[in-house]
Amino acid sequence: MNCLICSNEFIEKPSWSSLFMIKQPQVICDKCKDKFEQAKMKDYREDWEGTMFEGSLDSLTSIYSYNEFMKDVLHQYKFLQDVELAKIFRDDFAHLESETAMIVPIPMHPEKLKERTFAQVDELLMAANIPFSQPLQKTMNTTQGKKSKLERTQSEILFSATENIARKSILLIDDLYTTGTTLHHAAYILKQVGATKVSALTLMRV
């Protein structure tokens, strides 16, 4: 097997779970894996105190820290459009199989989707074999990455939601938490259509 990140050949350490195919085979080498850092627990609420979005997002969990290495990996995935890299993170989402909340990946604007050819958050879940629903629609085709922090927190609501959501508890999934605009906007709109609890899980956090 060649590592999906550094393309060097590697041999996976044999284990009972891989022998009986309980675990999916490893797709990156240990050297690359070692460069992944666990995300630090940080408060996210502070930035949103006093805004209309305060309290929209009930909890936030992030898996990895957005370090230099992750920056490159995410760049290759999203901007070089290397869809295959979604497989790297399938173990990280595997626990969602037993999730009771409704799983909702952050959607892309249809135009943006055509440009990128794939929805990066959907692909992460599909690689891990996790079913999801999509009550949200992205209404504004803007790129968050190019805006200043102030612009981001003040921008208009980025999403619209279908009225009836099946379950009242929702788990939002996104690739990266930077200032939290995307997730707060999505949570805000979901609460308006009747969600009682909105949590979020992001793959990386700045």
Next chain:
Amino acid sequence: MNEIQEFLTGRMWLREHTPFSREDIDNEINQGNITPYPGIQSSVKSLFAFTYQTNSCRRCGNQQLTPFNCAKCDGQCLYCRNCIRMGRISRCTELITWTGPFLEINQKVVFAWNGTLTLHQQRASDELMRSVKSNESHLIHAVCGAGKTELLFLVIAKILKEGKRVCVATPRTDVVLELAPRFKKAFPETEIHVLYGGAPDQKGFAQLIIATTHQLYRFEDAFDVIFVDEADAFPYSIDTSLEFAVNKAKKIDTAVHYITATPSKDLLREVNNRSVISSRFHGHPLPVPRFDSLWNYTKQIKKGKCPSKLKAWSDEKMNNLEPFLIFFPTIDLMMQASSLFENIPSVHAEDPQRKDKVLMLRNKQVPGLLTTTILERGITIENLQVAVVGTDESIFSSSALIQICGRVGRSSEFPTGDIVFFHHGISNEMDEAKYLIEDHNKVKK
């Protein structure tokens, strides 16, 4: 308009990634001056009664394509991971190239090199010129320090004057960076593009291109004459898509010429026209490596102890103020060893400061460098002394070792130097390297 022609002549470029506006490109396509091709080529092949379809990347020839669900095609699509760093090629992307009026090359060629060639260089240069004229593949097998680049100058000067487009390709970025300034000095009036991963954008039409073999993915049907320098170096030696790139970049019936100090058996078999140069330009014999045992070096280094022979060797070179390189088989071992040497930086393939550190050694700001095989080629430093740690490891093939020995005694002021193979048992490759070096030295001058 002219700019587009200059840029796209012989190039295969992603339609969405050109430096020109979409309207201009569309306009040229409508006029038939630019032809778009699908990024993934499909061809139907048949084997007896069966027919099957093969898909390959138009840019790099890779056939192991990755399927995915594409929102642009609204269904199954394929993409190529091999050359993805140059912008992704999928079934729904297009590559464009110039197919309009032929670009007339009438650049002025000034040949500003006024050195002289040795008899051996002159002979090889004449033989190569003859092969270029008759368009037959030629191999220059010249020992390290024989002056391969200089003998190329003469041949390339003649080709450029005929209005032909030339490429000098090599697998290593370091070699490109070493060659480029020398060519620019020799041909001051010629437009030369220097292409490697991360190189700055260069505009216009270049008649002479110095590039890594990777960059040739982006050319098609472009070169009248092509030279591959150090064809036996990694990764050209193992990555067949690079050979595909060279073949695609040249004009269809153009022969490929090779230059190396350590030709592989395949290369020797394939190429019949050969020029061998067994002596260096300064006429002194090649430095012969000596073997010295360094038992259990991994264990000692892991324990944080510098093997005494190695310590004595590096201390001696430091006291004599002689610059030195110590080669290690792996990055891991080198990193462990680097804590045992004070003030001696280490370099490896992924080190972003490699260029600067080599420059520091050249400027005598550091006494020596620890390195992996990345510096086995293309580096010339006066009076360099070399030690190899763990020479018995499989990464040190005989050709790698010959290249490493070739770093020593390159200048006429310091034609000798110490080259020591520290080992934990002598390997066949070590014996072969020594034998081949001594063999060159035996040739009657």
